[in-house]
Amino acid sequence: MPGIDECLLEVMRLPGARGAAVVDWTSGLALGTVGESPNGDHEATAAEAAELARLAAEHRAFAPADGSDWTEGSAGDKAPPVEDVMVTNRDGYHVLRFVRTSFDSSVFLYLWLDRGEGNLALARLRLSDLADRLILG
Amino acid sequence: MTSAPAPTGVSPMLSRLAAEQATGALIREHGTLYLEDGHIVHAESPATPGIDVLLTAGGAVQAEGWWEAVDQAGARQRVGRYLVERGRLTDGALELCHLGALFDAAYFTLAPTSGPTRFRYGVSHWFGTVRPVPVAAVERETLRRRELLQRIWPEPDTDTASLTLGPDPDRPVPARRRRVLDLVDGARTASQIATALGRPAFHTLVDLRRLAAGGLVAAVPPPPAATTPVPEWVAHSSVEDPDVALLRRLRAALEAL
Incomplete structure (x- = not known):
């Protein structure tokens, strides 16, 4: 898998995809964006999505029941306690997928899907795969 | 962009x-x-x-x-x-x-x-x-x-000063922020903690401001510049030592209203 832009273009091949971004949830920075954004401003959308991601990643209620919080992988990487966050509304789906990296980071993939054309289950699987390939190749 | x-x-x-x-x-x-x-x-x-x-x-x-x-x-x-x-x-x-x-x-x-x-x-x-x-x-x-x-927290002193633990450091803290808190030892600054963790310094400032807002971390005050003796009447004052961190939180809360 090549870089951020190629990853986002892959994400946009999902049926119903309207826009996507790679976002840092500690700062709210959009590291890369493609397509449309729900409020017409990718940077503002990234900051809002980052707030949601941070709450999910930090609150104990959403961590696995075994008490593990940030689990350490074999390469010393840290897997976030949460895999995905999904928000649905009348006309769209919003899917956030946490990216597991080999260096310290707080990054997620964000996808905005049209409700009529989008398939939430397919989008979740594809985002999971692309998040892994972005870092592992 | x-x-x-x-x-x-x-x-x-x-x-x-x-x-x-x-x-x-x-x-x-x-x-x-x-x-x-x-x-x-x-x-x-x-x-x-x-x-x-x-x-x-x-x-x-x-x-x-x-x-x-x-x-x-x-x-x-x-x-x-x-x-x-x-x-x-x-x-x-x-x-x-x-x-x-x-x-x-x-x-x-x-x-x-x-x-x-x-x-x-x-x-x-x-x-x-x-x-x-x-x-x-x-x-x-x-x-x-x-x-x-x-x-997050309007006081910038934790951005640059040596850091020390607040009165209640054992309160529950998310794991990523706990790793920052674990390195607070009365001497390290935000930049030194970021380097020790291999984490961007701004991300560390964010965590430290959240910790400061919760009273878990405070900046070590700079050493007093001059050693002017405290007047007798102040030294024997019956006023309790004010909790500066509490007063700052109170001020921030009032400003946010």
Whole structure:
């Protein structure tokens, strides 16, 4: 898998995809964006999505029941306690997928899907795969 | 990155260099920005861990792999590309880590300063270009980051001072923030904690402001400048020692109303 832009273009091949971004949830920075954004401003959308991601990643209620919080992988990487966050509304789906990296980071993939054309289950699987390939190749 | 107009007031000189599509190094008191054709391609600040620390601290790149890349590709200014070509990193990992380091160092470099600013034309960085960022995007992000810190907790003293634990450090804290708290020892500063964790310094400032807001961390007060003796009537005053952190939280809460 090549870089951020190629990853986002892959994400946009999902049926119903309207826009996507790679976002840092500690700062709210959009590291890369493609397509449309729900409020017409990718940077503002990234900051809002980052707030949601941070709450999910930090609150104990959403961590696995075994008490593990940030689990350490074999390469010393840290897997976030949460895999995905999904928000649905009348006309769209919003899917956030946490990216597991080999260096310290707080990054997620964000996808905005049209409700009529989008398939939430397919989008979740594809985002999971692309998040892994972005870092592992 | 959208094409919204650049905010004014971050660095007029930087805006001018962007407009003339300059290549070189903008050297300010708190760091250096490297430009290529008017875009920012690299940034460094003494306040932040460099890309070398970020990549090697968690084992994303082993130290020997890093030094091999510096030896083999540093002179050609292709260290980043070399790491990818040798299979030590994917393009995605390199871009994410490098952009994180760039915005991190830019935040500190663009901090308000009365120190000198100069630009050396033609200078480029040995790491090489990864993903150029428009100057306007970096300026907007820097201003947004200032506002974010201000919103979390309006007292900036934990950004730069030695840090000490607050009165109740055993309260539950999310794991990533706990790792910051674990390194607070009465001596380390935010920058030193960031380097020890291999984590961007701004991210550490965010965690420290949240910890300060919760009363878990405080800045070590600077040593008193003069040793003026306290008047007798103050020394024997019946007034209780005021809890400064509590008063600050109270003030912040009142201001937020």
